Amino acid sequence: MKEKGLLIVLSGPSGVGKGSVRKAVFSRPDVHYAYSISMTTRAPREGEVNGVDYFFKTKTEFERLIEEGKLLEYAQYVGNYYGTPVDYVRQQLDEGKDVFLEIEVQGAKQVREKFPEGLFIFLMPPSLDELKKRIVLRGTESSDLIQHRMQAAREEIELVHMYDYVVVNDTIELACQRINAIVQAEHLRSDRIAHHYLKMLGVE
Amino acid sequence: MKEKGLLIVLSGPSGVGKGSVRKAVFSRPDVHYAYSISMTTRAPREGEVNGVDYFFKTKTEFERLIEEGKLLEYAQYVGNYYGTPVDYVRQQLDEGKDVFLEIEVQGAKQVREKFPEGLFIFLMPPSLDELKKRIVLRGTESSDLIQHRMQAAREEIELVHMYDYVVVNDTIELACQRINAIVQAEHLRSDRIAHHYLKMLGVE
Known part of the structure; x- marks a missing residue:
């Protein structure tokens, strides 16, 4: 193993x-x-790429993920959510990373x-x-x-x-x-x- | 402290x-x-200095130290005792070493x-x-x-x-x-x- x-x-x-x-x-x-990419509800800035800089989500999507326990941690700053998706973390750990x-x-x-x-x-x-x-x-x-x-x-x-x-x-x-x-x-x-x-x- | x-x-x-x-x-x-000098009942070899290479003790002295719990660990090899005096270790640890x-x-x-x-x-x-x-x-x-x-x-x-x-x-x-x-x-x-x-x- x-x-x-x-x-x-x-x-x-x-x-x-x-x-x-x-x-x-x-x-x-x-x-x-392994670098864990954060998830946010704030709008992408010029040049930011979804899945590279952040995973960009709507507020509704984000709140559903909270509800479903899909965030390892999250917080709100200036009206926007920021968080760490748990699935990616678990998957990397399982792969030994x-x-x-x-x-x-x-x-x-x-x-x-x-x-x-x-x-x-x-x-x-x-x-x-x-x-x-x-x-x-x-x-x-x-x-x-x-x-x-x-x-x-x-x-x-x-x-x-x-x-x-x-x-x-x-x-x-x-x-x-x-x-x-x-x-x-x-x-x-x-x-x-x-x-x-x-x-x-x-x-x- | x-x-x-x-x-x-x-x-x-x-x-x-x-x-x-x-x-x-x-x-x-x-x-x-800190280097812990061992204690032994074997005879000093040419050039070995008491308190530098080993603490040299008689069998009676060594067995009294065992009795008094003054050895952190000890063992017998080929009829001689070898051990680690506990006082020195405790003193060094207390001094932060x-x-x-x-x-x-x-x-x-x-x-x-x-x-x-x-x-x-x-x-x-x-x-x-x-x-x-x-x-x-x-x-x-x-x-x-x-x-x-x-x-x-x-x-x-x-x-x-x-x-x-x-x-x-x-x-x-x-x-x-x-x-x-x-x-x-x-x-x-x-x-x-x-x-x-x-x-x-x-x-x-």
């Missing part, structure tokens, strides 16, 4: 740099994760309920000051909104206990290296592979 | 190459494990009973043929003894379920890299460090 893939969930407070770390993880030539999701803390909470055996990694800012700096650097946000986001970040950080691992995003390169070590180690866990070796060696 | 060190136990069937892998792990400049033990499967079983929270890594031969080749290459052993050792190895491999991780010793370099990834990942486990971060960030 083929070993099932790992569901790797990278999450953390907004502003911590999840997107940059995910891009760095995917850019390594020696790392091959590791699936990497980079999602918000609320989404990760939903995934934990459906895939308790997933590998949950919390991306941590080196300090709250540094997180504030990164949020400010993104520009465009008012001082009130920054305060609000910092408060939200504190609440999200309090959920760290729900995760299996904590990775500090001090530098993207180090964070990326740590994530790869975690995934490598998880693949070497005895409860995953001991049976395989016993069979291969003809000991069992 | 300082994080406690990890007790890392490398074991596996005799002939698999535990000693070579341990030496390679210790030779890496970026890896700093990782302690690396390379021991026989029977010894690892004893350590598991005393330190269930240790990190137990089973070094696996790539195949039973390869293991036999390695045992034969060590020379000096009769064909009967080789058969006996192969049978012992099979029985030891059946104990792999007691371990946390399985590392194949296909090449020393790869085995060494995998062990380092495992130790790195274990240090990033949320149950070890989440509390530390919450405190550092002033969130808790």
Whole structure:
């Protein structure tokens, strides 16, 4: 029997740099994760292709999928739905591929309920000051909104206990290296592979 | 509060190459494990120094230490005792240092009973043929003894379920890299460090 893939969930407070770390993880030539394409009800932007950038759905379609339990996690932003279709994830895992999701803390909470055996990694800012700096650097946000986001970040950080691992995003390169070590180690866990070796060696 | 060190136990069937892998792990400049000096009742060989190569003890002293529970594990070979003093290990762990033990499967079983929270890594031969080749290459052993050792190895491999991780010793370099990834990942486990971060960030 083929070993099932790992569901790797990278999450953390907004502003911590999840997107940059995910891009760095995917850019390594020696790392091959399945990429889960999100589903959304927002209109495609110029150049966006259905099934490549997103799966574009109507609000009715999306809500039916929620109803049918076809979304691993979903959330609403500015009036639009965003979510992760569960069928693709299950299929990749069954084929032995590791699936990497980079999602918000609320989404990760939903995934934990459906895939308790997933590998949950919390991306941590080196300090709250540094997180504030990164949020400010993104520009465009008012001082009130920054305060609000910092408060939200504190609440999200309090959920760290729900995760299996904590990775500090001090530098993207180090964070990326740590994530790869975690995934490598998880693949070497005895409860995953001991049976395989016993069979291969003809000991069992 | 300082994080406690990890007790890392490398074991596996005799002939698999535990000693070579341990030496390679210790030779890496970026890896700093505390080295646990064994205790023995055998006589010092030319040039061996008490407290450096071994702690040399009389049989009476050794048996008293067993009695007092001062040995993390011990065994008898060719009429002599060999063991790991527990005080040094506890002291290093309390100081936040990782302690690396390379021991026989029977010894690892004893350590598991005393330190269930240790990190137990089973070094696996790539195949039973390869293991036999390695045992034969060590020379000096009769064909009967080789058969006996192969049978012992099979029985030891059946104990792999007691371990946390399985590392194949296909090449020393790869085995060494995998062990380092495992130790790195274990240090990033949320149950070890989440509390530390919450405190550092002033969130808790």
